[in-house]
Structures are given as C-alpha cells and as structure tokens.
Amino acid sequence: MAEIALINLRKTYGHVLAIKDLSLQIQDGEFLVLLGPSGCGKTTTLRAIAGLEMLDRGRIVIGGRDVTQLPPGKRGIAMVFQSYAVFPHMSVYDNIVFGLRMRGMPADEQRRRAQEAAELLEIASLLDRYPAQLSGGQRQRVAVARAMVIRPDVLLMDEPLSNLDALLRLHMRAELKRLHRELRATTVYVTHDQVEALSLGDRIAVLKDGEIVQCDSPGRIYDTPANRFVGGFIGNPPMNFLSGELRTADSALAVIVAGVAVPLAPDHPTSSTGASREVSAPGGTGLAGSLRPGPGRLSAGTVMLGIRPEYIEVVMSSVPDGIPAEVVVLEPAGPNQLLTARVGREAVKVTVATDLVLLPAQRVWLRMSPSRIRLMDATTGRALV
Amino acid sequence: MRVRLVGIYGAALVIGTWVAAPLLLIALAAFTPRNILYEWPRPLWPRAFSLDTMLFFLRSTGVWASTLNSVVVAGLTIGLAFLIAAPTGYALARYRFRGKGAVQLSILVVKMFPATVLSIPLAVAFIRWGLYDTLIGVAIVHTALSIPFVTVIVTSVFVGISYELEEAAMTLGSNRLRAFLRVTLPMAVPGLAAAAIFTFVLSWNEVFAATILTLDHRTLPALIVDSVISAGAPLHFRFAGGFFMVMPAVVIIFLIRRYLLTLWGVTVR
Structure with a gap:
C-alpha cells in the first residue's frame, strides 16, 4: 500500500511529445483511471510508473520512496498488460509464482499464495494447464493473479479488458472492482473506454496530448467537464x-x-x-x-x-x-x-x-x-x- | 481456375524435378555396381545395387579425417556466428538506436562481395596471420559468410517473441538478463536451433573458401573437389563422394523444414 506522486513528468520519442509536463498525486488505496484517446500519453505514463520507460524529466515517488532510477522489479509494482503477457512456455501455476520465485520465496509459501490467488480469481482448476489451452478471459485472470500474488504496493493495469468480448468485459469489470475492494492496493488503470473509467475509478484523470485535462471523481467528470474535450469524450452519446x-x-x-x-x-x-x-x-x-x-x-x-x-x-x-x-x-x-x-x-x-x-x-x-x-x-x- | 491449378502444379513439378532429379541420379549412381554404371546404353533404373562404390569411397584416404574437419569447422562456425549475430539480432529486434538502418543494410552489403574477388587477398592475409590451412581460419570465413543469414533469422525469431513478455518478467522482479534467460530464450530455442542447423549446412556445403584456404587440413567438400574431381577420379567414385556430401544436408533440411518456415516471420506460437 502506498501513495504515488508523479512530479513534472516529461517524455519525448524523437520529436514526438508523449507526456508534456504531468504531475499527479494518487492516494493510498485509490483506484485511479487514466483515460484518454489513443496517443494521449496514458500508456506511456503507466509504463513510466512501472519503470519500463525512461523519462526525460521528472520524478516518481511511490510510498515516499523516489523510484525514478529504480528498475521495474524494485519499485513495488506489478503490472497487467494489455496483451496479458502470460508466459506461453510455462504452466498457469509457474506463471503465477514467477514473481515469487524471482524474489526467492520458499516453495510452500509460493504454493499457498498461488492457491489463494487462483481461488480468488476462479482459476484453481487450471493450474496445470498451459496458456495456449486457455480462453482470453482465463488468460487475463492468470495475468491478474500473477500480478496479485507478489502483493504489490501499486497495481498497474494497461487496458486489461480491451481484448475481451463485450459480455466478458462487463463481467471482468465487476470482478476487478471486487478485487480492488478486497486487496486495497493503489491501482492505476489505463483505458480509452469511458464507461470502464466511470464505473471503476475513484478518480479519473482525463489526458489529452500528454497533459491531464481534468482529474476528478467520475461524477464530477461527468457532470462538470472542465472543457469541451472532456464533455465530448465522456458520455455515450457525449455532451x-x-x-x-x-x-x-x-x-x-x-x-x-x-x-x-x-x-x-x-x-x-x-x-x-x-x-x-x-x-x-x-x-x-x-x-x-x-x-x-x-x-x-x-x-x-x-x-x-x-x-x-x-x-x-x-x-x-x-x-x-x-x-x-x-x-x-x-x-x-x-x-x-x-x-x-x-x-x-x-x-x-x-x-x-x-x-x-x-x-x-x-x-x-x-x-x-x-x-x-x-x-x-x-x-x-x-x-x- | 483449372488453368491456374494446372499452372501451379506444373510449376511445382518442374521445380521439384529440377531439385530432386540430380539428387536421385547421384544416389542411384552411388549404389550402382561399377560395371553396370559404365554400360551403354545405361538403364535408367539399374539392374542391381551394391555398396561397393560407397565402401570404397569411405575407405579411401582422408575421407573420415576431412569429415571430422568439416564437423569441427561447422561447429566453430555456429559458435562464432552466434556470438556475433545473436546479440546483433536481439538488438535489431528489440531496440531503436541510431544507425539501426545502416546496420541492417551493412549486413546485406557483405553479401554483395563475391568470395572469388576476396579469395587471393584472404589467402595472403591468412598466410601472414598464421591462419592458413587451419580449421579456425576456414571457420572464420564461414562465419563471415553465415552472419547475414544468422542475423536475419535471429532478428525475426526475436521479433516474433513479444517484448511485453520480457517486460512482464521485469515488472515481476527479474532483471534484464534473467528476463531474457527465463522467458525469451526458452521460447527462442526452436528458432535458434533451426538457425544453427542452417549454419551447419551452409558451412558443410561451402567449398570455395575451404579449397583455397586449406592444404593438408581439408574439409570434406574441399577434399572431394581437390582429390576426387581435380585429380580425375573415376566417375563412380565422384558419385559416391557427391552422395556422401549431400546426404547430411538433405536429411537435416528435411528434419527442420517446419522450422525453416518459421524462420522468416511466419512464427508459430
């Protein structure tokens, strides 16, 4: 559990500006959604928090610790990728305990935690299978379980539902909300789907062109958009x-x-x-x-x-x-x-x-x-x- | 539609025959008894088979020694080529860096120099450096020849393995090296193995550099070219040598043919 401070982040790819000058405080245990159209810098921001992107400028503080220079594995984060990034050559069980093995945790504790996470995500019967034998939704649960078992301070999710079909997405959305309520890990969630953002977020940060346009509760984002862009982006049909x-x-x-x-x-x-x-x-x-x-x-x-x-x-x-x-x-x-x-x-x-x-x-x-x-x-x- | 089908099958037949007919003729000749081979008119399918010619070839001087040489050279070539090309391929697949395009182009540029032009300077240089007539010398040339192939293959193998998997491993607590060893490498092994076998075949079949750069330590192709063909060995003996030469390559390519498809972009996951 930890609060996150993003301080004056800036990131460019060549001449392309991905993040302009982004500052954001995320509370301990909060579910924050980064919402915006493609190319707005939301995924780059998330990857920067994960340590997968080198910043041009700015600092990232997680739980009072400056992690800007730390590698991903030492930041106390776990991430669920859009493609799930489940290791295809490992069984579901090996996937889930991968992070625990990397931390040198005793085998019985690994087993206990994997079992617990698998039950929470209803994949306990799949532990011996390989990812190729799983459906998209199951693979996604494996990815979430794998991130969860290491008990991260911060859980990062990059459009985790975008590859699921509509019905499953609806189901998993509620599941993720339940999981967050049970785990209470500070969560940063990236999406371009405004319905997902409104239903999941404690707060939503709407991004455009590498800047936060508005960061507020879903209700206030919906009712009192800070500008025409937010009003036109949120709501179906929009404002x-x-x-x-x-x-x-x-x-x-x-x-x-x-x-x-x-x-x-x-x-x-x-x-x-x-x-x-x-x-x-x-x-x-x-x-x-x-x-x-x-x-x-x-x-x-x-x-x-x-x-x-x-x-x-x-x-x-x-x-x-x-x-x-x-x-x-x-x-x-x-x-x-x-x-x-x-x-x-x-x-x-x-x-x-x-x-x-x-x-x-x-x-x-x-x-x-x-x-x-x-x-x-x-x-x-x-x-x- | 019918015309098209006939065309496709016709083309396949022509190409197949073009590749397979010489192999078949060599194989038949290698196992035909000597007296039948020299008959006129010669039957297309020999009346009898014998192992005499093959055994005679295998027992002649230098064949086993040069076979061993070939294997050693091929092994060294695989090692050297991977030492250079594997990191290059990984970098080309994973990173964007200044001069990436130039590197990719220069890899192909190597293929633009005919080995013939380089042969004399190379021989002179190797004599000076004490590499002449050594297996490592031949292996170095074979490495230079195979690096473009291996780099292209390794690049496509690594491109086919999502970088997100490695990133996921890193977020789960492994460092870059461990993420590579635990996640990317196991998935790349089939492709890399295919690349290694391909390199083996390349080195095994290479005759020009091997002939020019060795004298006493002949590799198999060099031996066959030199002592069998140049020295005017009888026809049946040549067929035996040719068959012995070509067989490993045919068998290996047959075994890895599935992987060969995956080498160039068509990845199986």
Whole structure:
C-alpha cells in the first residue's frame, strides 16, 4: 500500500511529445483511471510508473520512496498488460509464482499464495494447464493473479479488458472492482473506454496530448467537464454543444440559442463568475494582449452551451424556453431511444422515453434543464466557472 | 481456375524435378555396381545395387579425417556466428538506436562481395596471420559468410517473441538478463536451433573458401573437389563422394523444414 506522486513528468520519442509536463498525486488505496484517446500519453505514463520507460524529466515517488532510477522489479509494482503477457512456455501455476520465485520465496509459501490467488480469481482448476489451452478471459485472470500474488504496493493495469468480448468485459469489470475492494492496493488503470473509467475509478484523470485535462471523481467528470474535450469524450452519446449568446441584461442570466432565451439556474456556478467577468472585462485595460480575446469575446456574448442528452426534454408544442428543432432520426437503444435533432445547423442528441413517437422532419421544442447547462468559452472550449 | 491449378502444379513439378532429379541420379549412381554404371546404353533404373562404390569411397584416404574437419569447422562456425549475430539480432529486434538502418543494410552489403574477388587477398592475409590451412581460419570465413543469414533469422525469431513478455518478467522482479534467460530464450530455442542447423549446412556445403584456404587440413567438400574431381577420379567414385556430401544436408533440411518456415516471420506460437 502506498501513495504515488508523479512530479513534472516529461517524455519525448524523437520529436514526438508523449507526456508534456504531468504531475499527479494518487492516494493510498485509490483506484485511479487514466483515460484518454489513443496517443494521449496514458500508456506511456503507466509504463513510466512501472519503470519500463525512461523519462526525460521528472520524478516518481511511490510510498515516499523516489523510484525514478529504480528498475521495474524494485519499485513495488506489478503490472497487467494489455496483451496479458502470460508466459506461453510455462504452466498457469509457474506463471503465477514467477514473481515469487524471482524474489526467492520458499516453495510452500509460493504454493499457498498461488492457491489463494487462483481461488480468488476462479482459476484453481487450471493450474496445470498451459496458456495456449486457455480462453482470453482465463488468460487475463492468470495475468491478474500473477500480478496479485507478489502483493504489490501499486497495481498497474494497461487496458486489461480491451481484448475481451463485450459480455466478458462487463463481467471482468465487476470482478476487478471486487478485487480492488478486497486487496486495497493503489491501482492505476489505463483505458480509452469511458464507461470502464466511470464505473471503476475513484478518480479519473482525463489526458489529452500528454497533459491531464481534468482529474476528478467520475461524477464530477461527468457532470462538470472542465472543457469541451472532456464533455465530448465522456458520455455515450457525449455532451451536446450549441453556440449561443450570453445575455446578462435584466436580472436573470440567459443564453440565447437559435433566437430563444434559455434561462440559467440562479445558483448556476457559471452565472455569477461569468457575469462578473463580463462586467469587469471591458474596463480591464491592463490585461495582457494574449488574455484579452477570452474575456473580450465573453463580453461580446458568444459562448458554447454544453448539455448532456439526458437533461433535455422534448416538448411537442412551442414553449417560451423551448428551442425549436427538427427531428432527423430516432433510434431505439433498449431502455430508451436516442433522438437526433437539428437546431439550426447544429445536431443535438437527446435520450427520450421508448414510447415517444416522432416522425422525421417533425418540429419539436427542446427544453434544457437549467441547472445542468455548462457554459464553455466559444474559442478555447474551457468551461466558464 | 483449372488453368491456374494446372499452372501451379506444373510449376511445382518442374521445380521439384529440377531439385530432386540430380539428387536421385547421384544416389542411384552411388549404389550402382561399377560395371553396370559404365554400360551403354545405361538403364535408367539399374539392374542391381551394391555398396561397393560407397565402401570404397569411405575407405579411401582422408575421407573420415576431412569429415571430422568439416564437423569441427561447422561447429566453430555456429559458435562464432552466434556470438556475433545473436546479440546483433536481439538488438535489431528489440531496440531503436541510431544507425539501426545502416546496420541492417551493412549486413546485406557483405553479401554483395563475391568470395572469388576476396579469395587471393584472404589467402595472403591468412598466410601472414598464421591462419592458413587451419580449421579456425576456414571457420572464420564461414562465419563471415553465415552472419547475414544468422542475423536475419535471429532478428525475426526475436521479433516474433513479444517484448511485453520480457517486460512482464521485469515488472515481476527479474532483471534484464534473467528476463531474457527465463522467458525469451526458452521460447527462442526452436528458432535458434533451426538457425544453427542452417549454419551447419551452409558451412558443410561451402567449398570455395575451404579449397583455397586449406592444404593438408581439408574439409570434406574441399577434399572431394581437390582429390576426387581435380585429380580425375573415376566417375563412380565422384558419385559416391557427391552422395556422401549431400546426404547430411538433405536429411537435416528435411528434419527442420517446419522450422525453416518459421524462420522468416511466419512464427508459430
């Protein structure tokens, strides 16, 4: 058990920047997910923690010990690889105790621990088999057992579920969560699957272009994405973005979208700060030139309105705060239906009840839940908090 | 579709005949009694077989000594070639380093120099260095000839073994060397063995350098070329020598033919 500190990590491959300047604190016993699209540097970060990647700069501290210069075997980590990396020329048992043998553990203790891990992962009946005789899911369990038996301070997982079929993935996801609850080892888990991230992580660090864009609890990542990228990456379907004009006149804040004023919740975190910034911006003559466009545009009123598909209500008749839209398609998706509608030139996805019947090109009105609206800067995409 | 099939089988037949017919003719001739061999018209399939010619060949001077020489040279060649080519192949398979492309190219460049051009300077140099007419001298030349092959083969063998396995071993507490010895090497053994046998055949069959660089310590091909063919030995004696020469290679290639496929990228796991 140990906490991890990543301090100003930087890694380049030739001219390609893999990790820009990454710092992160991971608590003892925490399940942290590194989430991002391919090429965002998440696997490189994980491999750096494992000691399989040499860093250009930065330090890694595990359990108060600076491990930056230590080889993988001396860092107190264990890793589950995407390909499982189960040794094909060894039996399941030999695979599981490999790490214990390397540490020179007595044979009876090896046997005891292997048995225990095998039972926990339900592979006790497979100990004499060879990896070639196992299914993908079983091989994966062997890989997890092999990592577990050495009782690492830190468990590292590199997309361990990505090679499994959908049903097995769902099952193993729950298994991994159960294992983590039982073992309580600090876990760093890499994935590009946002559902996995949301369901497994105590915290999720969303990476893009070698930088952490946002690191927060799954709930906060989902509800209050730090920028347009996070909102668009998390959620299935992802967050909708509509361009609008922020209006601060009168007493109530509102965003004008397609000619309709969408009111913002009075306690909306964006309202107060957004308004105050807008008021101060025109007078802020002392601002540096590079900073000026941001607040300047805000005062002009152009913003990006972000809202999740489930927080939009479809109304069949015109209402004051309903944005007129045109139905494009309606797709059944099991427990609900997914409506694609067009507002002006922009497409909006809405999850609606299964009993709703809509025809293509039909006119509907979309009402957004005011407290769920997230405003973003139209140019930078950063959330206006 | 039919035309295509006929074409494929036709081509296979032609190539097969082209390779197998000489082997068959040599084998038949080697076991044909002398008087029948010189008959005219000669029957395609001899009326009788005998071991006389083969036994005569095997009992003639220098055959066993040079066979032993050949085996020693081949063994030395395998050792030397692996000493140089195995680490090179591993590095080429596992690491990205400055000049990697140049190394890969230079390995092939060696193949561009005809041995004939090098033979006289090589003989002179070997006389100066005291390597002339020694088995190690021949082995060194054979090593130079086989390094490109062995490097290419070893590289593809190691490329076929996922580096993640070695990394996994390292995260489980072994150092780089132990990870290699415990994980990669056992998996590479079949491929490496095939490469070694291939090197053996290469050295066993090599005749040019062996002939030029030895005088008294002939390897088998050199002996056959020199004392059998140049010295104008009778035809049946040549056939016996040829058969004795070619047999080990044929048998070995037959035994490792499955691995030969795996040598170039088509890895079996």
